[in-house]
Amino acid sequence: MLELISDGFRKAQNIFQGKxxxxxxxxxxxxxxxxxxxxxxxxEFHVVKEFIDNVKNKALGEIVHTKVAHGGKKLKIxxxxxFVKICYDELVGIMGPVDTSLKLSGRTVNAIMMVGLxxxxxxxxxxxxxRFIQKKGKRPMMVAADIYRPAAIDQLKVLGNxxxxxxxxxxxxxxxxICKDAMEAAQIKxxxxxxxxxxGRTILDDTLMSELEEIKAATSPENILLVVDAMxxxxxxxxxxEFDRRLDLSGFILTKLDGDARGGAALxxxxxxxxxxxxxxxGESLDxxxxxxxxxxxxxxxxxxxxxxxxxxxxxxxxxxKAEEDAAKLLRGDFSFDDFLKQxxxxxxxGSLTDIIGKLPLGQFGLPHGVQVxxxxxxxxxxxxxxxxxxxRENPDSLNDSRxxxxxxxxxxxxxRIMDLIGRFNTMRQIMQGLGSGKKKVLGRLGVNPNIxxxxxxxAPKLPKKNLVDLKQRKNRKKSAKKAKKxxx
Numbered sequence: 001m002l003e004l005i006s007d008g009f010r011k012a013q014n015i016f017q018g019k020x021x022x023x024x025x026x027x028x029x030x031x032x033x034x035x036x037x038x039x040x041x042x043x044e045f046h047v048v049k050e051f052i053d054n055v056k057n058k059a060l061g062e063i064v065h066t067k068v069a070h071g072g073k074k075l076k077i078x079x080x081x082x083f084v085k086i087c088y089d090e091l092v093g094i095m096g097p098v099d100t101s102l103k104l105s106g107r108t109v110n111a112i113m114m115v116g117l118x119x120x121x122x123x124x125x126x127x128x129x130x131r132f133i134q135k136k137g138k139r140p141m142m143v144a145a146d147i148y149r150p151a152a153i154d155q156l157k158v159l160g161n162x163x164x165x166x167x168x169x170x171x172x173x174x175x176x177x178i179c180k181d182a183m184e185a186a187q188i189k190x191x192x193x194x195x196x197x198x199x200g201r202t203i204l205d206d207t208l209m210s211e212l213e214e215i216k217a218a219t220s221p222e223n224i225l226l227v228v229d230a231m232x233x234x235x236x237x238x239x240x241x242e243f244d245r246r247l248d249l250s251g252f253i254l255t256k257l258d259g260d261a262r263g264g265a266a267l268x269x270x271x272x273x274x275x276x277x278x279x280x281x282x283g284e285s286l287d288x289x290x291x292x293x294x295x296x297x298x299x300x301x302x303x304x305x306x307x308x309x310x311x312x313x314x315x316x317x318x319x320x321x322k323a324e325e326d327a328a329k330l331l332r333g334d335f336s337f338d339d340f341l342k343q344x345x346x347x348x349x350x351g352s353l354t355d356i357i358g359k360l361p362l363g364q365f366g367l368p369h370g371v372q373v374x375x376x377x378x379x380x381x382x383x384x385x386x387x388x389x390x391x392x393r394e395n396p397d398s399l400n401d402s403r404x405x406x407x408x409x410x411x412x413x414x415x416x417r418i419m420d421l422i423g424r425f426n427t428m429r430q431i432m433q434g435l436g437s438g439k440k441k442v443l444g445r446l447g448v449n450p451n452i453x454x455x456x457x458x459x460a461p462k463l464p465k466k467n468l469v470d471l472k473q474r475k476n477r478k479k480s481a482k483k484a485k486k487x488x489x
Contacts, residue, residue, distance in 0.1 A: 005267075006301050008037020009087060013302075016080035027059045030083065042234040042264030047271045051090055058086045084302055091298035094267055099276040100291040102133070103222040103250065109186045110193050111179075111219050115212055115243060116227035118200035121255040123152060125227045125281050126197040127159035128289040129253075132279075133193050134165060141191035143182040144169040145215065146199040156197055163286060166191065175199060176214040183219055196221070204239060209246045216247060223250045225278065228265055230257040236265040237272050244273050251278040254292075266297060335429050337393040341385045344378055380411075384418055387411040396425060 012030035130140040146152040160167035387410035408415040
């Protein structure tokens with residue numbers, strides 16, 4: 001995501017490395033790198049100019065305090081850190097202030113109108129918004145108002161079935177009439193929010209805009225959200241400007257930002273229209289609709305990741321108590337392939353691996369931005385683990401050459417790939433066991449929950465009776481297997 005922009009800021013930061021003082025020449029060189037990257041990323045020209053002027057004025061005009069007070073201590077900051085802070089503040093200023101709220105009035109049925117060009121991901125985003133509202137305790141209904149695109153109505157119905165959300169459609173009627181009838185149907189069905197999936201066009205035209213204006217007049221929606229494909233670059237600003245002029249938009253949803261190295265729309269739209277970006281539609285999963293956080297995106301652009309965003313993703317898919325138990329188990333080195341498979345499935349729920357890794361502060365460790373990871377690798381690893389027996393998954397050390405050969409045939413993977421996975425798994429287990437054997441102070445410095453430290457000190461938690469029975473059964477099976485071997489000899 002946003003690799004072109006991130007690359008320019010990384011080059012700018014490199015200019016200040018090792019410098020004790022900031023000279024005007026250093027600032028000019030750094031700003032030149034940033035200007036080039038912003039323009040290449042399709043950020044609107046006037047936005048680039050304003051951003052560069054603000055950064056330059058602050059970098060030249062401010063006194064750099066190399067020592068600052070923080071938490072009762074004196075900390076040293078470098079010229080590079082000072083410059084990064086200026087850039088961060090300006091990036092947040094361009095994209096903020098944030099407003100991810102959806103207006104819901106006192107009406108029995110509230111309306112959200114989804115608009116945008118064809119191919120922007122509007123229908124999928126309609127379903128994501130419906131899911132988002134559903135999780136907030138509302139009862140949404142989606143409306144198939146795109147009568148022109150082949151299979152648009154069927155697509156929305158399929159998505160509705162997956163989410164268990166009703167979809168309203170009416171053959172032979174115009175979109176304004178369909179939307180108006182949907183408001184009445186929602187009241188009868190007991191739904192309190194309707195979401196109109198309106199038609200798009202490949203280009204802006206007056207017919208499209210007039211039809212949308214008629215829908216607005218007929219239903220008075222509380223929210224009009226423009227779905228913008230980030231991959232169309234600077235053209236997205238022109239699209240946003242025209243839609244806002246005709247419809248008075250409530251805000252924007254940016255899609256396909258995870259598949260675009262440029263992403264200039266993220267920096268341009270709000271500044272040009274003065275309307276907020278409310279959500280980011282990242283990934284195909286219907287749960288992947290992120291509330292827009294300028295601070296998180298600015299931090300990612302500068303190579304510092306977005307730990308807050310990553311934690312929010314974890315919170316949606318993780319059970320806190322179970323996570324503590326799993327972490328304690330991992331730090332004791334008592335970690336099986338079954339546990340590993342559970343973690344992989346949890347990660348899949350969070351979205352693409354590329355997006356997860358994008359939220360890690362790779363830049364702070366000198367690692368490149370925009371690391372691309374093949375999500376199919378998770379599928380391959382799952383296939384390998386699922387080809388193991390229950391005994392092998394629980395006892396990774398039992399995997400000898402013969403067993404590995406059988407697993408390779410079972411999952412259709414080369415033998416070397418299974419051996420590589422086992423090697424990486426054992427290395428991870430040894431590292432975590434080494435960390436777990438350390439003192440609580442070490443765990444604290446690593447940011448590990450103190451409760452995990454307590455679990456480690458107490459030793460293995462008492463297993464429930466069911467698990468003890470399973471353990472006895474496994475021991476009995478081992479004894480039976482040994483006896484069988486002796487008989488065969």
